[in-house]
Amino acid sequence: MNFQIPKDEYTGKINTLKLGKDKTEVLVGGESVLPFYSFDGETSNKPAIALDVFDMTPTNWPEYLLNYFKDVADDPIKWAKKCIEEFGADAICLHLTKINPEMGSMTPEEAGELVKSIREAIDKPLIVYADAPLEIVAEVMKKVSEKNSESNILLGWVEEDNYKTLAASTIGYKNNLIALDPLDVNIAKQINILLTQLGLSADRIAMDPSSSGLGYGIEYCFSAMERLKIAALLQDDKMTQMPIINNIAAEIWKVKEVKESEEAYPEWGNLEERGINWETISAMCMLLSGSNIITMRHPKAVKLIKEIISELL
Amino acid sequence: MLDKKHFSVKLLPSEKIIKVPQNYNLRQAILDGGIDIESACGGVGTCGRCKVQVKSGRIYSKRNKFIKGKEKEDGYVLSCLSKVRSDAVIFILEKKKVRAKIEEGKFEIDKNKIYSGINTDELAAVEIKPWIIKERINVEKPTLDYNTSDLYRLNKSLKTTLNLNDVLVPLNVIKKLPHLLRENNWEIAITLDKSANTMINIQPHNKEKKCFGFALDIGTTTLVLQLVDLETGEIIGYASEYNPQIRFGEDIINRIVYSTKSGGLNRLREAVIGSINDMILRLLTNSNIDEEDVVSMVIAGNSTMMHLFYGVPPKFIREMPYVTVTNKFLNTCVDELGLKYIKNVKVYNIEGVASYLGGDITSGVLAVNMSKREELTLFIDLGTNGELVVGNCEWMMGCSCSAGPAFEGGGVRCGIRAIDGAIEKVFIDQSTYKCFFKVIGGGEPIGICGSGLIDLIGEMFLKGVIDRKGKFNTDIENPYLKCTDNDYRYIITNAENSGTGEDIFISEVDIDNLIRAKAAVYSGIKTLLEDVELKIIDIDKVYVAGGLGKNINIQNAIIIGMLPDINTNKYVFLGNTSVKGAYLCLLSEDKYKYTSEIAKNITYIELSASIKFMDRYIAGLFLPYTDLKEFPSVDLFYSP
Numbered sequence: 001m002n003f004q005i006p007k008d009e010y011t012g013k014i015n016t017l018k019l020g021k022d023k024t025e026v027l028v029g030g031e032s033v034l035p036f037y038s039f040d041g042e043t044s045n046k047p048a049i050a051l052d053v054f055d056m057t058p059t060n061w062p063e064y065l066l067n068y069f070k071d072v073a074d075d076p077i078k079w080a081k082k083c084i085e086e087f088g089a090d091a092i093c094l095h096l097t098k099i100n101p102e103m104g105s106m107t108p109e110e111a112g113e114l115v116k117s118i119r120e121a122i123d124k125p126l127i128v129y130a131d132a133p134l135e136i137v138a139e140v141m142k143k144v145s146e147k148n149s150e151s152n153i154l155l156g157w158v159e160e161d162n163y164k165t166l167a168a169s170t171i172g173y174k175n176n177l178i179a180l181d182p183l184d185v186n187i188a189k190q191i192n193i194l195l196t197q198l199g200l201s202a203d204r205i206a207m208d209p210s211s212s213g214l215g216y217g218i219e220y221c222f223s224a225m226e227r228l229k230i231a232a233l234l235q236d237d238k239m240t241q242m243p244i245i246n247n248i249a250a251e252i253w254k255v256k257e258v259k260e261s262e263e264a265y266p267e268w269g270n271l272e273e274r275g276i277n278w279e280t281i282s283a284m285c286m287l288l289s290g291s292n293i294i295t296m297r298h299p300k301a302v303k304l305i306k307e308i309i310s311e312l313l
Numbered sequence: 314m315l316d317k318k319h320f321s322v323k324l325l326p327s328e329k330i331i332k333v334p335q336n337y338n339l340r341q342a343i344l345d346g347g348i349d350i351e352s353a354c355g356g357v358g359t360c361g362r363c364k365v366q367v368k369s370g371r372i373y374s375k376r377n378k379f380i381k382g383k384e385k386e387d388g389y390v391l392s393c394l395s396k397v398r399s400d401a402v403i404f405i406l407e408k409k410k411v412r413a414k415i416e417e418g419k420f421e422i423d424k425n426k427i428y429s430g431i432n433t434d435e436l437a438a439v440e441i442k443p444w445i446i447k448e449r450i451n452v453e454k455p456t457l458d459y460n461t462s463d464l465y466r467l468n469k470s471l472k473t474t475l476n477l478n479d480v481l482v483p484l485n486v487i488k489k490l491p492h493l494l495r496e497n498n499w500e501i502a503i504t505l506d507k508s509a510n511t512m513i514n515i516q517p518h519n520k521e522k523k524c525f526g527f528a529l530d531i532g533t534t535t536l537v538l539q540l541v542d543l544e545t546g547e548i549i550g551y552a553s554e555y556n557p558q559i560r561f562g563e564d565i566i567n568r569i570v571y572s573t574k575s576g577g578l579n580r581l582r583e584a585v586i587g588s589i590n591d592m593i594l595r596l597l598t599n600s601n602i603d604e605e606d607v608v609s610m611v612i613a614g615n616s617t618m619m620h621l622f623y624g625v626p627p628k629f630i631r632e633m634p635y636v637t638v639t640n641k642f643l644n645t646c647v648d649e650l651g652l653k654y655i656k657n658v659k660v661y662n663i664e665g666v667a668s669y670l671g672g673d674i675t676s677g678v679l680a681v682n683m684s685k686r687e688e689l690t691l692f693i694d695l696g697t698n699g700e701l702v703v704g705n706c707e708w709m710m711g712c713s714c715s716a717g718p719a720f721e722g723g724g725v726r727c728g729i730r731a732i733d734g735a736i737e738k739v740f741i742d743q744s745t746y747k748c749f750f751k752v753i754g755g756g757e758p759i760g761i762c763g764s765g766l767i768d769l770i771g772e773m774f775l776k777g778v779i780d781r782k783g784k785f786n787t788d789i790e791n792p793y794l795k796c797t798d799n800d801y802r803y804i805i806t807n808a809e810n811s812g813t814g815e816d817i818f819i820s821e822v823d824i825d826n827l828i829r830a831k832a833a834v835y836s837g838i839k840t841l842l843e844d845v846e847l848k849i850i851d852i853d854k855v856y857v858a859g860g861l862g863k864n865i866n867i868q869n870a871i872i873i874g875m876l877p878d879i880n881t882n883k884y885v886f887l888g889n890t891s892v893k894g895a896y897l898c899l900l901s902e903d904k905y906k907y908t909s910e911i912a913k914n915i916t917y918i919e920l921s922a923s924i925k926f927m928d929r930y931i932a933g934l935f936l937p938y939t940d941l942k943e944f945p946s947v948d949l950f951y952s953p
Contacts (some may be wrong), residue, residue, distance in 0.1 A: 186939045186941065
């Protein structure tokens with residue numbers, strides 16, 4: 001008798017989220033097995049690597065990282081193009097920082113126009129995160145959605161306290177929405193229930209479980225995401241079947257392990273290598289626990305991750 | 314210390330003046346002045362309720378998040394964070410909460426229906442077999458030929474007439490003996506504790522043979538006292554009052570924290586003893602019963618309340634690994650405890666199980682009789698600390714889930730206990746969002762009690778006034794939703810139609826507190842049942858106890874996700890089972906002894922160490938529950 005590889009039974013399936021439209025369209029999610037369990041069934045769309053782009057030159061990036069983008073860092077359009085053309089980004093994650101009154105004076109109107117101009121200039125889908133307080137996020141994102149209607153951009157973010165206004169405009173302008181939860185399966189479900197009850201289609205939602213980087217509680221994120229995927233796939237829990245986005249680059253690139261010099265910590269080894277490894281391992285952890293979209297920054301880490309993904313899938 | 318400066322603080326509107334040393338805490342000064350000032354946090358600056366206005370004088374106050382802008386300019390401070398630095402005049406805002414009235418009344422004993430709505434089949438049968446007895450006795454007169462001691466002759470009579478050997482006669486009785494015997498021609502009435510074989514009191518023989526006892530429930534939020542005729546079992550009088558310790562903190566944890574402060578333990582003890590004394594006096598006066606005829610008192614209360622009542626430090630109940638000093642206190646005499654108006658009364662307490670499963674629950678288990686039944690029973694006591702016991706005659710397991718005082722009216726601005734004037738039932742009209750309600754005792758409402766709050770949350774949720782998260786739906790045209798200072802309130806009835814002259818309303822903060830409470834209860838039920846590998850459908854009967862008001866609508870309790878979604882026929886609501894158990898013990902020595910057996914037979918599970926409990930609690934912060942599959946029947950009523 002031949003040996004038969006035992007297969008797990010899955011009852012649920014992750015929703016397929018459409019990012020972008022027509023020539024820029026990228027699909028994420030859609031799998032009916034746990035991450036990379038290709039031996040069990042359909043792994044469907046590959047995870048998407050979204051490269052970070054900012055609306056102003058970042059001031060807190062380590063120099064060795066910023067060096068790759070120095071020539072384009074003051075122009076988000078050029079920056080986005082470089083990420084796609086040179087570094088193989090599957091998507092662009094634009095961070096709006098100047099909308100935060102502490103950082104700049106960009107109006108919601110201007111933010112909407114900026115997003116539009118980038119979207120029109122690139123051939124990959126766009127994810128937009130607002131790095132600002134809750135009240136401002138909803139205002140800005142409403143405008144961004146309005147100016148970029150029916151383009152399937154992914155808008156970040158809503159949580160329990162601000163979901164109503166932004167969800168309504170996302171429905172109206174036919175875009176996608178990121179639901180943020182504080183690393184809690186129940187709260188993630190609760191926001192999804194609230195959003196879908198308002199009429200936002202479940203396949204227009206991505207979940208951001210507020211991940212953290214290696215060494216800063218990544219194992220906690222791992223198990224929270226694992227629980228979400230198990231509920232979605234094995235228990236067919238519809239309210240956990242949204243693809244997961246991990247905005248993890250911001251978490252990785254602020255820790256001392258990617259910033260402290262070799263002189264200060266000789267035993268830690270070469271700084272840039274350390275940074276690349278830190279980002280690669282963090283990203284891989286997220287992917288293994290079920291990430292469908294992940295934000296990254298260092299081109300070499302991106303290359304490594306893309307290689308690993310294509311070898312595994 | 315001697316030359317430390319003292320200042321006088323004038324408290325408005327009462328105009329009371331108190332002297333305090335420099336840097337004295339202002340909130341403490343107000344409490345010293347005999348004024349109840351609201352404080353849920355026990356005076357650590359986290360609840361923002363002890364706000365007062367400084368009219369004049371130098372008051373040093375720490376910065377806090379509750380007072381800013383105009384209020385700060387107007388001299389408002391949080392009294393708990395303030396120190397007195399000069400003579401001062403302080404204005405204390407009028408208390409929003411209506412002070413509860415004492416309820417009084419006579420209860421008729423009905424053979425079949427001893428307790429409101431519950432027949433004897435469902436409760437432990439009342440079997441009157443008191444162990445404190447009163448008997449008349451003749452003592453032989455001494456003569457020159459028969460010159461034994463008074464006590465010897467008393468003991469001899471006890472043996473010959475009552476067949477009692479070696480009765481212990483304490484000094485306080487012996488002191489009265491010589492004169493009483495001679496003044497009453499050698500015939501006296503004795504009060505005897507049969508179980509301890511101890512004489513409690515002696516009185517003139519012409520006194521009536523009647524004797525009475527008190528059953529007392531010391532709850533975190535509510536005190537209940539019953540005056541009982543020990544011969545007939547008749548409840549002569551009944552009184553209930555808020556636990557005055559509330560002003561030192563609304564829940565157990567805050568009370569324990571307060572008890573660790575200097576003089577805190579004694580203040581807490583004196584507060585509760587004072588209120589019990591008031592209730593005793595009132596009941597005795599109203600019923601015309603001679604204090605000498607009261608012979609015993611049985612107390613049930615949670616472990617912290619018992620520690621505070623006896624003046625024993627409860628500090629370690631709160632600290633890992635959460636242990637009590639004792640679960641059973643020695644039976645003592647009232648005089649030692651500071652109880653007034655009754656003398657020579659023995660005070661008995663019902664044994665508790667663990668730190669967070671006290672004698673009130675043992676008492677409740679006795680009252681619902683679950684330890685004698687074969688059917689699988691779940692007993693839920695919805696007090697400030699929700700407690701649960703599951704099991705039957707073969708085994709019992711219990712746990713506690715801190716629900717907070719919301720269902721007893723605490724932590725909810727217009728919440729009150731189930732007393733006359735409390736809204737007990739609520740209905741909301743779908744088209745106009747107007748709230749209709751029923752008030753206990755008729756008349757104008759003065760607040761809303763637990764059963765009313767459960768109805769209200771359920772109705773608001775079903776009618777779309779709030780969303781699943783308990784937030785007001787501001788997109789609908791709801792004329793009863795008012796917004797002041799970014800604080801939304803749903804008006805149940807306006808000031809003109811309320812008994813308090815103010816709006817009766819519910820705010821988002823109130824709803825939040827209620828949702829937390831119901832989440833804790835449901836999470837506790839789920840975790841307890843799972844620990845014993847039972848499903849909720851395996852339960853034959855669910856007994857719900859607590860001071861929520863007897864007209865609790867079980868269906869609405871299910872709709873808000875507080876109680877499991879099973880056939881409502883399985884539920885029985887019982888009211889305060891703690892005092893019922895104490896009442897039973899008062900009447901029967903066997904039952905009193907049996908409570909210690911119950912306490913030892915309940916296995917306690919500590920939920921504060923349970924990750925699952927916390928996880929389900931978060932899942933419970935949603936209406937009805939995050940996993941909607943657990944509440945299939947709610948869908949029948951709900952269409953968003």
